[in-house]
Amino acid sequence: MNVWDGLRSRLADFQRRRNRENDLDRELQSHLELEAEEQEESGLSSEDARYAARRAFGNTTLVKEDVRAMRSGFWLEQLARHVKYAARSLRKSPGFAIVAVLTLALGIGANTAIFSAMNALMLRPLPFTAADQLVRIYSIQQGMSNSFANPDGPSAPDVRDFAQRSRIFQETVVYDTWGKNVSFGDSAGEPEQMHVGLVPGAYFEILDIHPIMGRLFTEEEAQPGKNFVAAISERLWRNRFAADPSILGRKIRVNGEPYTIVAVMPDVIPAWVEPGRQSEIWTPFAFPEAWLETSRGGRGFAALGRLKPGVPLEQAQADISAIAVALAAEHPVDQGVRVVVRRLADTRAGALRPMLFLLMGAVSLILLISCVNLANLLLARNSSRQRELAVRAALGSSRGSLVTQLLVETLLLSLIGGAAGLVLAKIGIAGVMRMHPEDLPQLVSIGIDWRVLTFTLLVSLTTSLLFGLAPALTGTRLNLVDALKQGRRSGNTGKRGTRMRNILVAAEMAMSLMLLVGASLLVQSILRLEHQNLGIKQDHLLKGHFYLPPVRYSNPGAISRFCDRFASRVRALPGVIDATITTVYPPNNGWIQMLGIPGHSVTRIQDIPAAQFGVVDAEFRKTLGTPLIRGRDFAESDSATSPPVALISEEFQRRYFPSEDPVGKQIHIGPPQFLHLAVGDNTADAADVTIIGVIGDFKNRGLALSPDPQITVLYAQHPLVNYGFKWIVIRTSSEPRLLAPAVGRQLHELDSDLPFAEVQTIGELVEQQTNGERFTTVLLSSFAIAGLVLAIVGIYGVISYLVTQRTQELAVRMALGASRANGLWLVVKQGVGMAAIGAVIGLCGAWASQKLTSGLLFGVSPVDPVTFAGGAVFLLAVAAVASAIPGARVMRIDPAEALRGD
């Protein structure tokens, strides 16, 4: 259909409808005339005859309405008319419309934003075929105060036994992700530290991902020596190799060794599936020793399984738990290990899951507050429109049609509000994206899709129906005679309306207080978390990571030599006060080491003494600034040839030497003989060490947990634990960040193939570790502010309405001698009264919702009395101010004028 035809058919349609209207008018007119003539013939005057005809006919407007209702497409016409009218009526009161739309936009926007997060983290289907069959397998060590390096991963032999002894899996895979030094081709410049997935070919099979080109890893390639093949991500292929179609066969260097590219994989696997960050490169999982019986205790791998079709998760969990019990009976290292099977999709949100629920609760409150505001606005507006409504009712509009009209208005508001909310949500999401999404990889996928749009639409519709209906019903409960009579009091819907408004405002205040209390608790918590004493002098500390690959640093002696040279070069840099090469840096944990301590003979695995283990150089304590409590520090004289020595922390002494001086005592580094432990863990044979000193506790298992027992030894004296993974921590006299390039250059001059990675100040590290908490705190705080603003708008609106309503009464009071301050107090009292009721309810609500927050708080109680009291007082103050502003109008009332006006 071309434009002309379209226009013509539109025109014709319009013509037809006009004709129909004219036709109807004419028909009714002719009826009335005929009747009037007849009446006249029977002797009435012409005027009386016309009236008689009208009386006999009934209400013409109603009849026309009824006739129109008979026509086809009538309801659409009707709706269009309602919408047109609604738009006009909203345009006529822009103040009301803007406040209502903004209120709704805030409420709906906040909900849309959080729902889009929930959608991305919980609801949206995974990009894998039959994803509900995919499960992750976790082993959780119980009953030990210390858990192993990665408490959540199973060991390879355990996973193999789960697969072999149950009949629920189609396939299982064990894989891992390591940070490795990668350089591309011969010409490529700087080496980089990248996350490399160590996976079997089955890893891609289980996820049902097929290479864009090339092939998956074969079984033989899981053998060391044959494993020098790599798959790269599509992203890497496009960004680094300009989507080179002849990429297969090219070589990249990983940890100094050449790997041949055999496949390009599509970018389907989200970062949260791989442990840690997004892998761009995968190489075969070539650890035959990981599958040996002696490695059963070597937990910490990632494990995926694909269940057979139709196997419910509960059955999978029951089967695996039974096998875990059997394994524990056969293998002592499996004692006290609980195995958990979870759907892959449910592991997506990770640590953000509880926070999301908290936030969803918060935005629901915001939405409720907005809706209450809307209902309040509508109540006030409808009651001030009583005369208009009454006129329309008198002219023949039925109550149903009036209610529909008011509802259509609300619907229009809600839809505009919803659209504005969508824009707000979009802005909000963009803001969240700027908050370190790389540390919360789940957030990357947040966006607005059809699910979010549907949600927003539903929320908008529900809002208008639920909160528009009551005001529409009250608004149209008209007494025509009263409403049409002139007079100021016409706008009063009576006690009912007023009481409803008061209740709504109190509810608003309650919800706003709950948000305030929650946000304030989280803010206190994060401040405490970030500003606590780590047990070191944490300012002016820079840390960075380097890895000495075994190809070029094949023995511990070479590693020691490199570290010593690097550290001494860095120490010589201007601006550097001290530097240490270490495997631990607060607040991160190193690895946990089982120990043999005289007087602690054990038979059960749960009772084996264990401590956080650091392998460092002699400058460790001085660089970090931890106090020496007793004994002596490491010294230059402690060398490879002198007797091995160790420093322990105060917590270590409290736990294992509660009543004696540990200095001079001997400890055995390694587990007791009855245990075979993890992959490559040769520490069972490590030498005994002599404790030479006790140092202060420092945070060594994250920010939130109290320090664990800590023991540090010298890498020079412990070749068996002197691995290539090392960090350097540097104390500087000036801004530490500025020194990073100079330190990187030193590393480069010693070995141009080593990247200087994970460079951060300790301050930045602390910030990074609280990213999840900060994310929640920032969001919850903005929601609390939004809620407060909405509540202020609510109380302000109600009080100003009240002032208008009571102007006459107040004028009378003043005329009778009440002071203006009295009048003001009368008004403010109302507002504060509502707020007080709201505050009591809000405090109860905050108390009842402590379960939501308790798990997220650090160092502050979820029912902290100071926060509760402070929040309530603050709310009352705000309510007083918000009611005093419209209340000030009372001060300006001129009693004479107010009383004279009708």
Added chain:
Amino acid sequence: MQKPSGRAELLQGTLDMLILRTLLFGPAHGHQIAKHIQRTTEDVLQVEHGSLYPALHRMERKGWIVSKWEMAKDRNRESKYYRLTPAGRKQLVREESRWKQLAAAVATVMWPAAGGRS
């Protein structure tokens, strides 16, 4: 609003039947139909004239009647005349038998002894 006593309000649905019956005699406009119903029932059935039009338009949409603007014979003015269609005649038969059934049923309840006769 009070209705004059002695006048009955139309039973729901019977208006259609009365209109169709009226049109059986030939085309008529709204005013004539109203007057006819009133006259033939000796003013017992009081039709509010306005209520006729929604019914007329509805029946026109259903195809029972058709309408046309025509000049009245006695007056110098056009009126909208309605006339029955074949479908309308069938509808009238249906409504009539339904009405008879209803009336008989009511009668058996009211005067059981008389065997359905008043």
